[in-house]
Amino acid sequence: MDARVILKSSAPFIAHYSGIARALAFRYAGPGTIFLLHSVVDDIAHYIDKDLRCPALVLERILGWLRDQGVEFVSLDEAVERLGRSSLGKFCVFTFDDGYADNLTHALPVMERFDAPFTVYVATGMINGEIDGWWFGLGELIRTRECLELPELGCRFDCPDLARKRRTFVAIRTLIDTNSEALAAVRTAIAVSGIDCHELARAESLNPEQLRRLAASPLVTIGAHSVRHINFQRAPAAEVEREMTTSRRVLQDIIGREVKHFAYPFGACGSREAQIAHSAGFRTAVTTQRGALFPEHVNHLYALPREPIYAKDNASSLRCKIDGTYRAFHSRLGDPVAHM
Ligand SMILES: [Zn+2]
Numbered sequence: 001m002d003a004r005v006i007l008k009s010s011a012p013f014i015a016h017y018s019g020i021a022r023a024l025a026f027r028y029a030g031p032g033t034i035f036l037l038h039s040v041v042d043d044i045a046h047y048i049d050k051d052l053r054c055p056a057l058v059l060e061r062i063l064g065w066l067r068d069q070g071v072e073f074v075s076l077d078e079a080v081e082r083l084g085r086s087s088l089g090k091f092c093v094f095t096f097d098d099g100y101a102d103n104l105t106h107a108l109p110v111m112e113r114f115d116a117p118f119t120v121y122v123a124t125g126m127i128n129g130e131i132d133g134w135w136f137g138l139g140e141l142i143r144t145r146e147c148l149e150l151p152e153l154g155c156r157f158d159c160p161d162l163a164r165k166r167r168t169f170v171a172i173r174t175l176i177d178t179n180s181e182a183l184a185a186v187r188t189a190i191a192v193s194g195i196d197c198h199e200l201a202r203a204e205s206l207n208p209e210q211l212r213r214l215a216a217s218p219l220v221t222i223g224a225h226s227v228r229h230i231n232f233q234r235a236p237a238a239e240v241e242r243e244m245t246t247s248r249r250v251l252q253d254i255i256g257r258e259v260k261h262f263a264y265p266f267g268a269c270g271s272r273e274a275q276i277a278h279s280a281g282f283r284t285a286v287t288t289q290r291g292a293l294f295p296e297h298v299n300h301l302y303a304l305p306r307e308p309i310y311a312k313d314n315a316s317s318l319r320c321k322i323d324g325t326y327r328a329f330h331s332r333l334g335d336p337v338a339h340m
Contacts, residue, residue, distance in 0.1 A: 028324025030292030
């Protein structure tokens with residue numbers, strides 16, 4: 001791994017152990033934190049897309065650690081209410097993106113043990129097969145190959161074992177984020193191999209009956225996460241608006257309840273997307289920007305930051321997350337309040 005990458009990913013830990021994080025926390029720790037997860041499984045041992053998976057036991061350990069630190073578990077609506085108040089203790093909100101069936105079978109039982117409210121942001125295309133779930137196809141492509149070539153990009157990845165398959169998955173996802181040609185090249189490779197991304201997504205998705213059962217829990221808030229899960233910043237405004245309003249309508253029809261919250265696919269959000277979420281009538285929208293929640297976020301309800309949870313998280317990394325250490329590093333000691 002590149003030395004700069006190691007240094008960047010290690011920086012918050014170095015800060016934690018050297019005491020710098022404690023000093024940074026005076027400025028970067030807010031009263032609240034929104035955590036982001038995707039799928040919750042028994043064991044991540046065989047998953048290539050491991051950053052999207054959290055073992056149920058790890059989730060349980062994280063909830064236990066947070067409770068021991070005196071961090072209160074609240075719903076998203078309660079968190080918004082608390083932004084307007086002062087002198088309350090630390091709180092956090094758990095959110096799960098995309099609409100995995102394991103949010104019902106694996107996450108809900110853990111959250112119930114801690115009486116912890118949570119929000120599930122569902123991309124309705126997961127349910128009906130309309131999702132542009134290229135990452136499901138990419139995972140399958142890497143799983144079934146020892147070497148992957150993307151000739152349009154002049155790239156070749158050797159992936160004969162699990163460790164290299166995982167690195168290849170992360171490398172290609174990063175490539176897609178930074179190179180506008182990359183997604184087309186990946187789509188071509190998936191199509192040529194005959195992999196059906198829609199079917200792979202549907203196999204992991206909540207079905208309407210499961211979604212209703214999840215929504216029936218008093219702990220659960222259902223939020224919208226678009227239909228096709230496309231990158232909004234590469235789409236026309238009319239399409240962004242349609243994705244937001246259609247996903248909300250489909251979810252409301254299934255669960256019979258108002259859907260008030262939105263999560264931008266891939267966290268891709270600028271001022272245009274925030275304005276559309278506001279105009280579409282959502283109460284909040286969350287991004288993937290790092291950082292804590294501050295009272296100032298009442299003025300930025302359509303760009304609320306979230307801290308991701310990974311299987312490898314431990315007390316040190318969680319402390320860095322609730323103390324805003326990652327925000328300090330990602331913003332290069334800039335504004336503690338992550339917004340547009
Ligand atoms: Zn998503």
